[in-house]
Amino acid sequence: MADKEFKTIEEQLAILESRGLQISDRAAAGDFLHRNNYYRVSGYSLTLRSHDVFYPSASFQNIVDIYEFDHDLRHILLKYIEVIEVTIKSVYSYEFTKVYGATGHYDSANFTDETTHADIMRKAEIQKGSRLPHEAYLKHFVNELQQDIPLWAFVDLLTISNISFLYKISQPAIKLAVANAMGLTKRGDEVLERFMHHMTIIRNLCAHGSRLYNRLFEQKPWLSKRERALLITLPDGTQDNAHLYGFILIMRRLLRPEEFSSMKAEIAALSEKYPFVNLRHYGFREDWATVL
Helix, strand or coil: CCCCCCCCHHHHHHHHHHCCCECCCHHHHHHHHHHHCHHHHHHHHHHHEECCEECCCCEHHHHHHHHHHHHHHHHHHHHHHHHHHHHHHHHHHHHHHHHHCCCHHHCHHHECCHHHHHHHHHHHHHHHHHHCCCCHHHHHHHHHCCCCCCHHHHHHHCCHHHHHHHHHCECHHHHHHHHHHCCCCCCHHHHHHHHHHHHHHHHHHHHCCCCCCCCCCCCCCCCCHHHHCCCCECCCCCECCCCCHHHHHHHHHHCCHHHHHHHHHHHHHHHHHCCCCCHHHHCCCCCHHHHC
C-alpha cells in the first residue's frame, strides 16, 4: 500500500469542499486545520457525513463547534475526576494506615501481589526523585527527617492508575473498608476496583486530548440494574452502554451529591453554549438532566 501523500492546508480544504462541506471562511478554517491537524479534526465530522460525502447542511463551523464542545467537556470531566482521585487517595490512606501504620505500604507482605507492589513503589520512587527539588513536603521527610514517607503524603506521588492497582492488590478487609467509606456496600470492593479502572480510562483520554464525541468504548462501564435503566434503549431493545454517558453514571456514584450537581450544571451550560452538538452522540438521553 502506497504511503499517504502530504497535502497542504489549501489542498485539505479543497478535499473537504469536494466532499460537500460548506466553508464560509477559508482563512479561519485553514488556521483551524493548521493548529489542530486534519486527521484529528476529521474524527469530529463522522456524524456529519455518510462515508466521505457530507450531508447538504454540514458546515466547517459545525465541526469547530463539536471540537470545541468536546475540548471543554474533557476539562469539566478532568476537574471532577480529580475530586474523585483525591477522595479515594485520602480514604485509602486513612483505612490502610489505621491497620498497618503510617509506613506499612513499604512492606509487600501487606499486599497480595509482590510484583505489582514493587512496580508501584518503583514508579513512586521515580516521581519522588523528579519532584524532590520542588516539593516542600518531600524535602521535609527525605532531607530533614530522613525517614520513609507516610502513606497520607506518599499517595500524592501516585497517579490514578497507580492508586487503582495499589487498591487492587490490597488485602480484602482494606478493600472493603475503603469501598464502604466511599458509599459502595453491595460487592463494594469489586465495584470500586472496576470503577477506579474506568476513571483511569476516562482520565487518560481527557488528559491527552482524545476525542470523546461519538466514541464507542470497548470496555463498557459496570452498571447496576437501576443505572442501566437510565441508558438509551436502542431500536433492537438493548441498552446503549458503549458511550460516555455510562461513565457519567459511575461518576455519580463516586462524587458527593453536591459535586455531581455542579458537574451536571457545567455540562448543561456547555450544551447551551453549543446548541448544535447533540449529546446523544455521547450516549445521553434527552431527559438526562432530569433523571440524573
